[in-house]
Amino acid sequence: MSVQQKSSSSSKAKPVISSVNEFVIKFANVNGSGSASANTLFAKSIFRSGIPVAPRNIFPSNIQGLPTWYEVRVSEQGYLAKRGGGVDIMVSVNPQSMMEDVQEVLPGGFFVYDDTKPLDIRMLRRDIHYIGLPLTDITNREYEDARLRQLFKNVIYVGALAALLDIKLDVIDKLISEQFAKKEKLIKPNCEALRLGFDAVRESHSCPLAIRVEARDLVGDKIMMTGNSACGLGAVYAGATVAAWYPITPSTSVAEAFEKYASQLRYDKETDTKRYAVIQAEDELAAMGMVIGANWNGARSFTATSGPGVSLMTEFLGLAYFAEVPAVLIDVQRAGPSTGMPTRTQQGDILSSVYASHGDTRHVCLFPADPFDCFKLTVDAFDIAERLQTPVIMLTDLDVGMNDCMSNPLEWDDNYQYDRGKVLSAKELEEIEKFGRYNDVDGDNIPYRTLPGTHPEKGAFFTRGTSRDEFAIYTEKGEAYQRNMERLLAKWYSAPDYLPEPVITRSGKSASGATASHGFIFFGTSRDAVHEAVDILQNNGQVIDMLQLLAVPFHDSVREFINMHDHIYVIEQNRDAQMRTVLMNELDCDPLKLRSVLHYDGSPLSASVVIERVKPLMNIENIQSSN
């Protein structure tokens, strides 16, 4: 169902993109100019109109002055990945980037700009439509204060867009009054600014445009939230009490969200005390040390960081793996190596996470795709870490972490009990003849832990990264060391029993009855782009099965999926096909069978990129890459 079309009645007339609820609009702003809340207001008004929407910030590593963009995909069909390939409407509020912004508009699209000053003729294109708004004139006329002029300029263009796109003003009014519920004085001036833009554009242009919004009822009970907030809230629900962290984009807001929610939900006013501790560490090494220390004591504890932080944590991760101390690490990935592109997205930390640290180490990793997953998998991560007594690394990325994502509502089952793993109480210790911390008494490769301070006589041992025997006694005997390493490996192989299963989507058979010979494997934020690409490919007669990974190590079903298909395409957002390497390494599968579909320029993956990359591999050069 495509409602977007490019109509041109005669060859001479300018093309006009006309579309209801299926378009991309991009705002070009200046960093630090207060545009973020107006842009969010716009995106939220689409959401409130019942239409699926996916907004994305594109911002530099800078606080003030450089260009930033906010790209909003409106999609009645529910496609939330970056669409790619130019925009339908550009709202240009930044003279600095105007030259490149004007080039990004698709033929027949619209360029909304401040016409207080005439447009430089170099910006003029014959194939797009210009909509001038006297933004500076209006703000100079209406406001004295320079700061107010700047702030309200943003709301004024939202008002103009409401007229141009036919978004109902009362929807936006309501959002404004919710936003300023605690600063009521601000409601009226904002609603007025909205109308300034709304009225101004109606005087000079015929509204609405051929691209417009029509209210629908397509979002149901969905929510809009950033993945980082969902992780922070997940940690609160999971019963995490100690968060230790060091600021780094794009993960900072995970710790901030944890603190925000915990301060609302776990603060005792009467005694002015908290049922949590958030420690801003001196660096990521210290953050991981604190997490390990707290978990050693049986307090659920986590940290959040990005690639550079994971690098610093690796020595400690090896200790936690070897000494079998639970730990939860949320890695919100960004484009590396080194500082790379710190405000751009990537899935580049797969190998450095799965095999973090020296010696033979392997870590459980989880891959959420949206805020629903971020919340759920954060909760799972603590259970898994305590059950398996090992670090669990959750890999999200900037795209889901820092953008408001439309997602299924968060779910909680009040009957669910945390799995605190095998920890002996004083009473249980009493009944044991001889406690051995690394003694596998149950035959499941998971020995029992004890917490400091439990029993006066029994259960104390020395936690260490040096080799020891089953009773935690230091030893350099090769056999004892090797027995322990073998058990750790066996524990790793049994880990999938506790991990979320991959999501497998079988296409069934094509019209001709062929079973799928193509299988797509992907994870994390690639999900939406891949789903969209597969829709397009299936509409073009291709038969494709999908497997969305949620965890490493892999379930048997991953091996089966690979065996079942002639061609496997591993789609990921990095240069070196890191997940493909893990698949080869862990499943020993034929490298020739695993084809790489890679995207790593720092932008989120789009369906068109997936299709462009798979076309030559699948021998289907004639397929169009967009809907």
Next chain:
Amino acid sequence: MSYFKPQFRHPQLPTNERGFTRTAYEGLISTLCAGCGHDSISAAIIQACWELSLEPHRIAKVSGIGCSSKSPTYFLNKSHGFNSVHGRMPSVATGAFAGNHDLNYIGVSGDGDSASIGMGQFAHVVRRNLNMLYMVENNGCYGLTKGQDSATADEGSKSRTGQVNPFENIDLVGVALEIGATFVARSFSGDKQQLVPLIKAAIAHKGFALIDVISPCVTFNNHHGSTKSYDYTREHVQSGNIVDFVPSRTEITANYEEGQTHSVQLHDGSMLNLAKTKPEHDPGNLRAAVNALQASREEGEILTGLIYIDTEEPDFKTMMKIGEKPLNSLSQDELCPGGERLEKINASLR
């Protein structure tokens, strides 16, 4: 190195208030070199914990990596211990404390562990005023990696091969004073009389307590020309005060000369009585402490004793506003806001 421990115990070994003999505080047999200063410190810790009548299992031992950091194996066998990674014990201790503030934390580190690789974490644990005893077993070298100079080696000190250290040393006592430590002491592994009461006071102190103990490495740094040898230390030690720790329940009987004593009441009610050997050094005054340290340095002496104490600064638990119930013992009900609340949060996100 002692190869065996006599199994025979005297039937009438004295017991402390909790009824424990000293044995209850001992550890495994040391594998350090015979005569290593670190072993004397372990003995002092055992003595202090016994005298304080602490419950052994309510103590947590944390350390980094080094000969010194190994030593927690050799005391308090009934306590949990954590031999972490080189230079990072402070962070492990911080997390552990945040998770359970109801244990007594004894941290053991070396001069390499604290003043080189761990300098950053050392500084930060000081400024957090974490409730712990932080023991630096300072031998001026890296014992475990065979005797290289550490950052606490004094300028001009000679290595075993005769090389003279050209670099300035880092004095952790000075650093700690500078960044706001609330209990700063120095001692000598060979002076049990001084060390034991200092350890007791440090454990009773509410907040971070540093004891920098000169602890000679007999194998790599005990030769003529080294400023961390037994001989050199004995010759240059200059005690700033004689410390007497009086537990809260004991009546104060000792008599001190007027003007020569300084008493400090600790948070648990116990008293610290100091007989001053240097009347101008008032350990309750930061400026006096810094001056005393500087003066001793200029004289080429090693100032020991309690150098500075501040019982007023809020400790880590207070600053973090952690409630009385340790975080690790909160139940799911106390931690998880539940489904109804989540529905409200969902609603706020639409």
